[in-house]
Amino acid sequence: xxxxxxxxxxxxxxxxxxxxxxxxxxxxxxxxxxxxxxxxxxxxxxxxxxxxxxxxxxxxxxxxxxxxxxxxxxxxxxxxxxxxxxxxxxxxxxxxxxxxxxxxxxxxxxxxxxxxxxxxxxxxxxxxxxxxxxxxxxxxxxxxxxxxxxxxxxxxxxxxxxxxxxxxxxxxxxxxxxxxxxxxxxxxxxxxxxxxxxxxxxxxxxxxxxxxxxxxxxxxxxxxxxxxxxxxxxxxxxxxxxxxxxxxxxxxxxxxxx
Amino acid sequence: xxxxxxxxxxxxxxxxxxxxxxxxxxxxxxxxxxxxxxxxxxxxxxxxxxxxxxxxxxxxxxxxxxxxxxxxxxxxxxxxxxxxxxxxxxxxxxxxxxxxxxxxxxxxxxxxxxxxxxxxxxxxxxxxxxxxxxxxxxxxxxxxxxxxxxxxxxxxxxxxxxxxxxxxxxxxxxxxxxxxxxxxxxxxxxxxxxxxxxxxxxxxxxxxxxxxxxxxxxxxxxxxxxxxxxxxxxxxxxxxxxxxxxxxxxxxxxxxx
Numbered sequence: 001x002x003x004x005x006x007x008x009x010x011x012x013x014x015x016x017x018x019x020x021x022x023x024x025x026x027x028x029x030x031x032x033x034x035x036x037x038x039x040x041x042x043x044x045x046x047x048x049x050x051x052x053x054x055x056x057x058x059x060x061x062x063x064x065x066x067x068x069x070x071x072x073x074x075x076x077x078x079x080x081x082x083x084x085x086x087x088x089x090x091x092x093x094x095x096x097x098x099x100x101x102x103x104x105x106x107x108x109x110x111x112x113x114x115x116x117x118x119x120x121x122x123x124x125x126x127x128x129x130x131x132x133x134x135x136x137x138x139x140x141x142x143x144x145x146x147x148x149x150x151x152x153x154x155x156x157x158x159x160x161x162x163x164x165x166x167x168x169x170x171x172x173x174x175x176x177x178x179x180x181x182x183x184x185x186x187x188x189x190x191x192x193x194x195x196x197x198x199x200x201x202x203x204x205x206x207x208x209x210x211x212x213x214x215x216x217x218x219x220x221x222x223x224x225x226x227x228x229x230x231x232x233x234x235x236x237x238x239x240x241x242x243x244x245x246x247x248x249x250x251x252x253x254x255x256x257x258x
Numbered sequence: 259x260x261x262x263x264x265x266x267x268x269x270x271x272x273x274x275x276x277x278x279x280x281x282x283x284x285x286x287x288x289x290x291x292x293x294x295x296x297x298x299x300x301x302x303x304x305x306x307x308x309x310x311x312x313x314x315x316x317x318x319x320x321x322x323x324x325x326x327x328x329x330x331x332x333x334x335x336x337x338x339x340x341x342x343x344x345x346x347x348x349x350x351x352x353x354x355x356x357x358x359x360x361x362x363x364x365x366x367x368x369x370x371x372x373x374x375x376x377x378x379x380x381x382x383x384x385x386x387x388x389x390x391x392x393x394x395x396x397x398x399x400x401x402x403x404x405x406x407x408x409x410x411x412x413x414x415x416x417x418x419x420x421x422x423x424x425x426x427x428x429x430x431x432x433x434x435x436x437x438x439x440x441x442x443x444x445x446x447x448x449x450x451x452x453x454x455x456x457x458x459x460x461x462x463x464x465x466x467x468x469x470x471x472x473x474x475x476x477x478x479x480x481x482x483x484x485x486x487x488x489x490x491x492x493x494x495x496x497x498x499x500x501x502x503x504x505x506x507x508x509x510x511x512x513x514x515x
Contacts, residue, residue: 125350182467182483184490 006033008058009040014051014198015191016044023059029109030067031084037113038087041094048257051202052194053098055117056187062102063110065131066141088141091116092213095206097197101190102126103183112139115146118209120176121190122168123183128176131163149216150176201239202257207231262289264314265296270307270455270514271448272300272353279315284323285366290340293370294347301351307514308455309351310447311374312358321365321388333394341366341398348373349399349470352463354454358447359434364388369398372407372433375466378450379425379434380443390420406473407433458496459514 008019018040020027027033037055044050057063091113100117106128114120114128130147132138139160148156151174159166171177181189197205207230214226234240238258246253259265264275274296276283283289293311300306313319348355348370357363357371359379364386371377371385379385387404389396396404396417405413408431416423425437438446454462464487471483491497495515503510 182486182490184493185486188489189486 004036004040006030007036007040009044011044011047011049013195014049015194016040016047016050016053017191018044018053018055020055020057020063023057025067026061026064026105027057027059027110028064028067029113030070031082031087034084034087034113038090041091041098045094045096051096051198051205051257053094053096054101054190054194055098055113056101056190057103057110059104061104061110062100062106062126063113064105065108065110068135085141088112088116092142095209096202097194097205097209099190099194101186102177103186105129107131108139108143109141112141112143112146115142115150115176119178119193121186121193122171122177122180123186124168124180125183126168126180128166128168128171129163130160133161133163147176150174199255201237201243201253201255203237203239204234207234260292260296262286263292263296265299267303267306269452270305271451272296272303272306272309274300274309274311276311276313276319278323279313279317281323282317282320282362283313283315283367284320285341286323286326287336287340290344294344297344297347297351297355301347301353304514306353307457307459308451309353309355310358310451311355311370312447313360315361317361317367318357318359318363318383319367319370320362321367324392337397341369345369345373345399352466353459354457354462354466356447356451356454359383359385360443362386366398366400369396369400369403372403373399376450376454377428377434378447379428379437381425381437381439383425385423385428385433387416387420390418407431456512458491458494458500458512460494460496461491464491 006020006022008021010017018037020029020033020037022028022030022033041053044053097119098117100114100120102114102120103123103126106114106122106126108129108131111128111130130139130143132140132143138144144156144160147159155174168177168180172180179189211223211227211230215223218226239253239255242255243253260277262276262278264273264277266273266275274293276289276293278284278286278289297309300309354376355374356376356378357374359371359377361380361383362385363371363383365388368385368387387396387400389400395401401413401417404416407413408416412431423431423433425434428434429437436446468480468484468487471480475483496510496512499512500510
């Protein structure tokens, strides 16, 4: 799996780990790196040996943002034709649980990548920010949209306008990250949590993710109908039969993802 | 490299000495910055396992240098720009920090001492929350620490009445670990810092983290952080050394790893 230039990937105990691997550049995201992340995620999404995807950064930071060198001379027509954000759009289509384990700095594009994760676990002391404003631009890979959907308009504007550093504790309070752990055990704790999901019925996790994502965008009535279809669909799975049988027989279920 | 302080490392101890003796080591912006930089350097330096902050001459630190205070000064901004970052750096440092209060510690000098983990006080020294005497409030984290150390009632008394606290009273109040005779001062401070520098440094850092968690987290969250802390400590060489030394009935030799 080492045909990647800017990331490292491993699979262990049904958990696929993607590590951003440009530590000397604080894992700043260039286009190739984003496309490698997407390629890895898509392959894990189709891989039956993988139940959960974990993304983390090597070195001192998760990611300090987009590669500025790549953008300094950009012009609008070139950007439109390049259509680099297509990769970002596709990151949101991954069906399996994606957990981000972040530390150090989570800035700009790095923050946007983190917001593409379904859950975030942060090392204490991690700092987040959208500094784009101070460069005369703004987030372009979902920052203004995903952050606002998570924390509401007022707080999103404050953070996006000032570009100020946001402490992990504050994002925990606003529900952007799920938990804060000691830096020394970040990966261990993230793997431990991912491990809890690997024993869950994969189809349930998948359709729960699908439904929860719809809740963010759909009106309630449509969302309820959508949820119902997914709920009914699960009754056609082997895992539903196994789950309910195990409950009646008072034993642990063994889910196959079918 | 530093002008308002001296910074020396000896036998695992970083000695940070405020060095404006003719001004009773009063703070100027440069000194705030140099203390912050020195603490950051100590925190990152594997050779440092204990930090001592003390003062050159007859004072520990008399607080803000009032000759720098002007009519137009925005006191809030001075705290945000200079004192806050210094105190925050001390708070984030996971090495044990001793305030060796060799002489008077007044105003922000008192606050600096409060931000440390241990206070050793010379019998000739005293503490004073002098802010009220110039119509200001205790700053640089002063009341955050003071109220936790001595309780709200005593903190209110010290902050509002602004009376001098002698070395003996400081020990009685739990503000200082020990009052030390002037003749034994250097010897005892050196011995205490050497003792801390020979202890399991990582575990000390984790204890400091837990103490912060104890005031910030719910009990349930605290127990989870405690489990993580013990996991980290359990992986250190010093833990293995401690257990081995116990089994072999010998004295442990901790290396801070």
